Amino acid sequence: MTTRKNKSGQAVRYLQLAHNEWDPAARTSRTKVLHSFGREDQLDRAAIERLVASLARLLDPARAAALTTPGELAYLGSRPFGGTLVLDGLWHRLALDEVIRRCLAGRKLDPRVERVLFGLVANRVLGASSKLAAASWMTGRVHINGLDDADLDAQTCYRAMDWLLQIEPELAKEAYFQVTDLLNLDLDLIFFDTTSTYFEIDEPDAALARDERGRVVTGPEPDGDGDGDGDGDGDGEQKMAGFRTYGKSKDSRDDLPQVVVGMAVTREGIPVRVWSWPGNTGDSDLIRQVKTDLREWSLSKVIWVADRGFTSQANRRALMKGGGGYIIGEKLRSNSPDIKAALSRQGRYATVSGNLQVKEVNVGTTDRLIICFNPAQAERDAAVRADLVARLEEAIDGSDRLDKLERGKLAGVLSTKPGLKRFLRLTPGGLLRVDRAKVKAEANLDGKYLLRSSDPHLSAEDIALGYRQLLEVERGWRDMKQILDLRPVYHRTEDRIRAHVLLYWLGLLLIRLVENSTGQTWNRVRDQLEQISLATFAGPAGTYRQCSELTKPQRDVLSALDLPTPKRITSLTPAE
Structure with a gap:
């Protein structure tokens, strides 16, 4: 805009479209007029509006509306966006949304079930809380696509959890194959271990007849011995047990009722599936159900890696079925003749990795026994x-x-x-x-542990290193209890507790995908993502949401996960 005086001395303003150009010879910038609109008091405003509209068609509609909105904008607030953005992107890459909708197709239910389930999983990962608090967190504390300003309550979350429990087998299978394709995982080793979580309640649950999978048996009244066969001799498959009941606690709380949770993990730390059993279930009673469930996935030959609680002959036979094998820790302080013979054998150790040394001993059994020694x-x-x-x-x-x-x-x-x-x-x-x-x-036992393996082809080094990766399962339990806050559990019914555990499994699955793809811990990645926010502005033309500018570390995280960067303007609601 320039101002000139006419012959009468009156000041007249002229409007021009101009930009600066650098003059390398004069080493200064010079203004170049692109178009002159003439006098301000004689301006053809309709022509300018047509010009602006034509230029706006070249831009994203939301961005164009934001740039052409007249008047002052009002800032209405902002919500964290980065964490749910990444988790939702991985959720869709694993096609979990499609699996849930397909499994629930044809049922009369809330169309938001899939979004609510994702929100519950994201809540465990980003800010674990009760389901009542999670409902308000999903709609008022963060931005989740499909749940923006939705009217949710705790009952909506509970109903979604009930549906999750019904589709869990199909969901676990689909998630498994999606992850293996996504990360090109090596499936020759499957690690299995258990933990327990306790409940601060006065009395355990009432004992009910249960099958070999720990599920409540619905049918004739039990006969008093727990097997349900009517003869009272206790020789059937059924047992009497409450779900939350007393057992050997791995949290050193034998005084409180508990449930047992099992998890199968790949060598990369990806949780394959979880199971829940009554609190008095022993480790040795679990492995056959786990092997049967995973056999239905038509896996190729798999070597199972388990801790010392699974060394019984019955468990080893179960793991061998279908052409599988095992690597199992043995108890050194045992009266087993094989163990005593193995420890008495002389021979040199071979260093295989760092300070880990191994020695294979032959005691005349079909299994291979490997003694591992750590000097430190x-x-x-x-x-x-x-x-x-x-x-x-x-x-x-x-x-x-x-x-x-x-x-x-x-x-x-x-x-x-x-x-x-x-x-x-x-x-x-x-x-x-x-x-x-x-x-x-x-x-004589300092720094030693003993391994038993059925595979004749694995080297002693592979057996020792494979067993050492069992720590990945322990890391999973640690993250479940410390990062995802497995406890306290605000549920009383058995089905809700089982669904609660499934939410933690899905949360841990997403965390491991982030860690394996970025090479960073989840806590570090989360710190970066929590700085991404979505702000809401309102003006005469309507309201729109704008994402904060991404930093290089944030862009690196999205790139490592192969996720697109969010649009600057994510949504636009024109004024009525």
Whole structure:
């Protein structure tokens, strides 16, 4: 805009479309007029509006509307957007949305079920809360496509969880094959382990008749022995148990009812599937159901890797069915002749990785036995044992001067401390002594663990390294309990608790996909994503949402996950 005076001295303003050009010779910028619109008081405003409309057709409609909105814009607020953006992108890449809609097709239900299930999973990953709080979180705290400003309540979430439990087998199978194709996973090893989660309730659930899968049996009344065969001898497949009941707790809370959760994981740490059982189910009772369920997926030969709780002959036979195999940890402190013979064999160790050394021993069995030795762990074991022995010597020092009753009380106190009890010996005369023979025997086990494998083709190194990757399952349990907050569980019914565990499995699946693709921990990636927000503005022409400018680390995360960057203007609602 320029101002000039006419002959009468009146100031007249002229409008021009201009831009600056750099003059390299003069080393300065010069203004170049592209078009002159003439005097401001004689301006053809209709022609300018037509010009602006023509230019706007070259832009994205939402962006054009935002740029041409007259008047002041009002900022209405913003919500975190990056976390749900990435999780929703992976959710769609795995086709979980399609599987859910296909499995639920033809049923009379809320059309938002798939979106609600995704929102519940995202809530576990980004800000774990109760289902009541999750409903308001999905609609008011973050932006989730399809749930924007929706009217959700806790009952909507509960009904969605009920549907999830019904379609879980098909959903797990489809997710498995989608992930293997997406990441080109190596499926020669499947790792399996269990954990438990407790409930702070006064009484366990009532005992009900259950089948070999831990499911409630619906049918005739039980006959009192729990097998349901009517003869009262307990020789059937059914057992009486409550779902939340007492058992051996892996959280050191044997005083509270619990449920048992099992998880199968690939060598890359991808959770394949989860299972839930009554809290008194032993590890050895679980492996046959897991193997049967995964056999239905028509997998090729798979080597199962499991911890020492699965070493029974029945479990090993179950794992061998269908051409499979196993790598299982053995208990060193065992009376098994095979274990004693393996530990007594002489031979040199071979270093395979870092400070891990292995030695294969032949004791005349069809299985292969591999002794693994870690020198650093041996030093730690020796230091811990020396400390325990010193504490025991201090505790029993002067006990010879006590009468028989007082020594018995002291022995009773020491028996409640497993670390000290292991090395305590009672003489025929009732005196308390350190069991030096036991100390020497334990020293022979420092830094060692024993593996049993059925596969004749794997090298000793592959067996040892494969078992060491069982830590991936333990990392999964740790993330479930610390990042996803598996506890507390705000549900009472068995089906809701099972569905609750499934939500954690889906959340852990998305986390592992992010970590494997980016090479970063989920906590670090989440910190970057939480800085991406979606702001809402309103003006005379309507309202629109605008995504914050992405930083390079944020773009790198999206690139690593092969996800597109979000549009600057994500939505536009014209004014009525």
